[in-house]
Amino acid sequence: MTITTQSLIRWSGPAVIIAGLSYALVGVFHPPNIVASVTTPLWMVVHVLAMTTSIFGLVGLSGLYARQAEKTGWLGLAGYVLLSLWLALILGFTFVEVFILPPLATAAPAFVAGWLGMFNGTSSTLDLGSLPTVWTITGPLYILGGLLFGIATFRARILPRWAGVLLAVGAAMGPVAALLPLDLQPKVAVPVGFALIWLGYSLWSERRTKSVAPATHAADVSGLTPAPAV
Numbered sequence: 101m102t103i104t105t106q107s108l109i110r111w112s113g114p115a116v117i118i119a120g121l122s123y124a125l126v127g128v129f130h131p132p133n134i135v136a137s138v139t140t141p142l143w144m145v146v147h148v149l150a151m152t153t154s155i156f157g158l159v160g161l162s163g164l165y166a167r168q169a170e171k172t173g174w175l176g177l178a179g180y181v182l183l184s185l186w187l188a189l190i191l192g193f194t195f196v197e198v199f200i201l202p203p204l205a206t207a208a209p210a211f212v213a214g215w216l217g218m219f220n221g222t223s224s225t226l227d228l229g230s231l232p233t234v235w236t237i238t239g240p241l242y243i244l245g246g247l248l249f250g251i252a253t254f255r256a257r258i259l260p261r262w263a264g265v266l267l268a269v270g271a272a273m274g275p276v277a278a279l280l281p282l283d284l285q286p287k288v289a290v291p292v293g294f295a296l297i298w299l300g301y302s303l304w305s306e307r308r309t310k311s312v313a314p315a316t317h318a319a320d321v322s323g324l325t326p327a328p329a330v
Contacts, residue, residue, distance in 0.1 A: 105166055112163020113304025119157035120296025122149040127289035132282050133216040138197075138205040147197045154191035157296070158184060164259070164299055165249075171256035179249025186241035189234060220282055239274060246271020246292060259302050267295035
């Protein structure tokens with residue numbers, strides 16, 4: 101179990117960096133949620149990055165939590181569970197947006213418009229079942245998960261505290277997106293992306309420092325001149 105946990109923590113640093121960078125790029129370059137955007141190369145690139153965020157985020161977030169689990173308590177656990185569930189649900193939605201929506205943009209534009217209506221708040225003529233409800237749930241999961249995990253990171257004093265603050269504040273800014281124009285709403289995700297990059301780099305550099313220190317110590321010891329025999 102110790103070896104498994106150490107391996108998870110070691111690999112989670114780069115995973116969180118990749119997830120944070122991908123999420124920040126999604127926020128910067130996300131095209132408007134309209135049917136005309138679905139067939140563009142930018143749509144494909146951005147949503148592949150969104151899938152990358154979910155996949156690497158699930159791995160990296162587990163390492164972040166494992167590293168500070170003893171100090172974060174129930175607050176960290178709650179934030180970890182909520183954010184993990186958010187990433188898992190987002191992965192399902194982005195899978196559809198990468199592999200299903202582009203071919204349907206010309207064959208069934210009404211379905212595509214109804215799907216995008218979940219994101220931009222427009223009404224749909226199609227019954228999408230429980231999907232709009234599931235999408236609505238992702239908002240509280242993201243906001244509460246990021247807020248709780250950020251606060252827990254700040255209180256744990258293991259990873260950079262201000263990275264935890266940035267994560268909490270960035271997640272709490274989620275509702276602000278509803279007040280912005282459609283083309284600016286994804287930009288709200290950028291602070292959370294930077295927070296993840298910061299946390300991931302800190303975790304990676306921490307593990308790297310610990311692995312280099314024993315090797316340096318061994319080299320110093322091997323370089324000592326043996327004491328002469330008496």
